[in-house]
Amino acid sequence: MRIITLIISISLAALLPLKAQFTPQSKVPPPMTEQFASQVRGYQQIIDTYHSTAEKIIRTAKQDNLCYDRLAEMCDTYGHRLSGSESLEKALDWIIEQLKKDGLDVTSEKVMVPHWVRGTESATLVSPRVKKLAMLGLGGSIGTPAEGITAEVLVVKSFDDLKAHASEAKGKIVLFNVPFTTYGETVQYRVNGCNEASRVGAVASLVRSVTPVSLSTPHTGMLRYNDSLTKIPHAAITVEDAELLQRMQKRGVKTMITLKMEAKTLEDSPSRNIIAEIKGSEKPEEIVVFGGHIDSWDVGQGAMDDGGGVFVAWNALRIIKKLDLKPKRTMRLVFWTNEENGLKGGTQYALNHKNELANHVLAIESDAGTFKPRGFEVKGSERSKVLATAISSLLNPIAADLIVDGDGGADIGPILETGVPGMELIVDDAKYFWYHHTDADTMDKLNPDELNLCSAAMAIMTFVAADFPIRFPK
Ligand SMILES: [Zn+2]
Numbered sequence: 001m002r003i004i005t006l007i008i009s010i011s012l013a014a015l016l017p018l019k020a021q022f023t024p025q026s027k028v029p030p031p032m033t034e035q036f037a038s039q040v041r042g043y044q045q046i047i048d049t050y051h052s053t054a055e056k057i058i059r060t061a062k063q064d065n066l067c068y069d070r071l072a073e074m075c076d077t078y079g080h081r082l083s084g085s086e087s088l089e090k091a092l093d094w095i096i097e098q099l100k101k102d103g104l105d106v107t108s109e110k111v112m113v114p115h116w117v118r119g120t121e122s123a124t125l126v127s128p129r130v131k132k133l134a135m136l137g138l139g140g141s142i143g144t145p146a147e148g149i150t151a152e153v154l155v156v157k158s159f160d161d162l163k164a165h166a167s168e169a170k171g172k173i174v175l176f177n178v179p180f181t182t183y184g185e186t187v188q189y190r191v192n193g194c195n196e197a198s199r200v201g202a203v204a205s206l207v208r209s210v211t212p213v214s215l216s217t218p219h220t221g222m223l224r225y226n227d228s229l230t231k232i233p234h235a236a237i238t239v240e241d242a243e244l245l246q247r248m249q250k251r252g253v254k255t256m257i258t259l260k261m262e263a264k265t266l267e268d269s270p271s272r273n274i275i276a277e278i279k280g281s282e283k284p285e286e287i288v289v290f291g292g293h294i295d296s297w298d299v300g301q302g303a304m305d306d307g308g309g310v311f312v313a314w315n316a317l318r319i320i321k322k323l324d325l326k327p328k329r330t331m332r333l334v335f336w337t338n339e340e341n342g343l344k345g346g347t348q349y350a351l352n353h354k355n356e357l358a359n360h361v362l363a364i365e366s367d368a369g370t371f372k373p374r375g376f377e378v379k380g381s382e383r384s385k386v387l388a389t390a391i392s393s394l395l396n397p398i399a400a401d402l403i404v405d406g407d408g409g410a411d412i413g414p415i416l417e418t419g420v421p422g423m424e425l426i427v428d429d430a431k432y433f434w435y436h437h438t439d440a441d442t443m444d445k446l447n448p449d450e451l452n453l454c455s456a457a458m459a460i461m462t463f464v465a466a467d468f469p470i471r472f473p474k
Contacts, residue, residue: 027377027404027426036386043390046469053325054394054460060319061456067315068448070098071308075301075443082298083338084115084269092272092294095314095335099276102318104333108272111348113338115269116140118298119262123206123237125245126150127256136220136299136438137235137263138190138207139341144233148260149173149204155242155249159189159196170201173257177242180212183433187221194234195226204233204259208242211433216240219437220297222341233261271295271337273345278320280329280466287356288466289332290316290364290458293339293346293411300441304432308370308446308454309425310335315451316459327466329361336411339367343410350414357418361472362465365409366425366458369432372450373398373425373457377406380421383473388423391464400457402426419474425458 032040074091081088092108099106116139123135137143154172156162162174174197176189189207197205209219218236225231248255274294280286292310296302317333336345350357364376375395378388385403392401408422416422427450435441465472 029402029404036382039386040390043387047390047393050394050464053463055397056323057319057459057463058398058456060323061315061452061459062449065448065452066318067311067451067455068446071303071311071446071451072443075303075307079301080298081294081296081302082116083113083271083295083341084117084266085298088271088295088337092274092335095274095294099274099314103321104276104278104317106274106276108274109348109352111271111273111337111345112268113271113344114140114342115266116341117264117266119143119264121235121261121263123235124258125255126258128253133237133241133257134216134218135235135237136218137233137261138220138223139297140223140225140265141194141234141261141263142231143261143263144204144259148258149233150256150258151203153245153249153255153257154202155246162196162200166200169197172202173204173206173259174200174202175206175208175237175242175245177208177246179208180210180433183210186210190221190236191224194223194232195229198229198232202232206257207234207236208239209236211239211436213434214239217438217440220299221437233259233263235259235261271345273337273349274335276314276317276333278317278327278331281326282328284330285356285359286329286471287332287360288329288362288364288462288472289334289360289412289415290366290462291334291336291411292366293337294335295338295340295345296441297340297437299437299439300435301443302441303443304369304435304441304445305437306339306367308451309366309368312370312425312451312454313366313458315455316462319455319459320463325463327463329466331462331466334411339411343413346411347414349411350418357415357420360415360420362423363408363412363415363420364423364425364458364462365412366454367409367411368424369427369429370446370451370454371431372428373400373454374428375400375402375404375426375457376423376461377404377426378421378423379406379408379416381474384421387468387470387472391461394460394464395457398453398456400453421472421474423461425454427454
C-alpha cells in the first residue's frame with residue numbers, strides 16, 4: 001500500500017513538470033572538470049571494444065526506411081491514438097503483429113486509462129462582429145450547456161494581471177494571452193488557467209496556444225482541475241486570435257464570445273502497455289528498459305508526439321535483433337499507454353514490475369521529438385554521467401554525442417523515483433512546439449533519415465549499457 005501511494009504521488013508530480021523542463025535546444029553540457037574527463041578516459045579501453053559494433057549499428061540503421069514506413073502505415077491506417085479510443089487499441093493490435101514479425105518476445109499488460117471525449121466544439125466571436133475562432137478544448141475539460149456559454153471576454157497577460165483585474169472577471173470568459181517563453185513556464189496557463197479564472201468568478205477560460213510559432217493552429221493538451229473550485233470549460237485558441245482580442249480590448253472595444261463544447265469524461269477504459277524484449281545472455285534479470293508513449297492527442301496523427309519517439313526505440317531493438325547481437329543484460333522495449341492525459345501506463349508499469357525495479361539498471365525515454373538526434377539528457381549520479389559520456393563517444397560519427405543534465409521523462413518517472421538512472425533522447429527540437437498537440441502533428445513533419453539516426457543513437461546507448469561489463473552506476 002505504501003508503494004502504491006508513493007507511486008501515485010510520483011506519477012502526479014511527474015505528469016507535467018518533467019516534460020515541462022525540456023528545452024534541449026538551449027542545453028549545453030556543463031564544463032568538464034579534469035577529474036570527470038579522467039574518469040571518462042578510464043572507460044576508454046572497454047569503449048574501444050564497441051567501436052565496430054557501433055559502426056555496424058549505424059550502417060544497419062541507414063539501410064532501410066522501415067521505421068518511417070511502419071510509423072506512416074500505423075498513422076495513416078488508424079489515425080490518432082487518444083486513450084480510450086478504438087483507434088489506439090487497433091494500433092496496438094497491429095504493433096503486436098509487427099513485433100512478432102521481427103522475432104521479438106512480446107507481452108502486453110492491461111492498464112485502465114481515462115476516457116475523455118471531445119465531441120463537437122466551437123468558439124465564435126459574436127460581438128462586435130461575427131468571426132469563427134479556431135479552437136481546441138483542453139484534455140479533461142468539462143463541456144458547456146448545449147446552447148453554449150456567451151459572455152464578455154477579459155484578456156489578461158498573466159496570473160498577476162488576472163489578480164489585478166479580479167473584480168472585473170465575474171461572469172466573463174477569461175483569456176490568458178501569454179506569449180511562449182519556455183514550455184515549462186507557459187504551459188501553466190493551459191494546466192491551471194481554468195482554476196485561477198474560476199477563483200475570480202469566470203464562467204469559462206481560454207488560453208493562447210502554447211507555441212512559439214503559429215499558422216492559426218490551436219494546440220490542445222492536458223488541464224488539471226482543482227477539485228475545491230467550480231469546474232469551468234477551458235479551451236485553447238490561436239496566437240493570432242488571442243492577439244486580435246487583446247488589441248480590441250486595448251482599444252476599449254468590448255468583445256463577446258460564444259463557446260460551445262460537448263466534452264465529457266466517460267468511465268475508465270482498458271488499454272495496454274506493450275513490452276518486447278531481447279533476453280540477456282548472462283544476466284537476464286538485469287534490465288535496460290527504454291521506449292516512449294504510444295497514445296496521442298485526438299488531433300493530427302501523433303506522428304511526432306510520440307509515434308516517432310516510440311518507433312525509434314522499437315527500431316533500435318529491431319536492429320539489435322537483426323544483427324543478432326546478444327547483450328549480457330535484458331533489453332526491454334515498452335510502448336507506454338496514456339502518457340498524455342493520465343500517465344497510467346508509466347505508473348502501472350512501475351507497479352507491475354516493482355519487484356524487478358531494483359534490477360532495472362537504466363531507463364531511457366524517447367519523447368522529445370525525433371528530428372536530428374543530438375544526444376541524451378541524463379538524470380543520475382556523477383558516476384552515471386561519466387559512463388553515459390563514455391558511451392556517447394560511440395555516437396560521435398552521427399554527431400549525437402551530447403550529454404547534458406536532465407530530469408528523465410514522464411513515463412520513466414516512476415522508475416527513476418526508485419533510484420534508477422534515467423535518460424531521454426534529445427534532438428534538434430527547434431520546430432517541436434510548432435506542431436506539438438495540433439492537427440499538424442503528421443507524418444510529413446518527420447524525415448526517414450532522421451528517424452534512422454535517432455534509432456542508431458537509441459540502439460547504441462541501450463545495447464552498450466545492457467552489454468557493458470560493469471553495471472550502469474546508480
Ligand atoms: Zn509525448
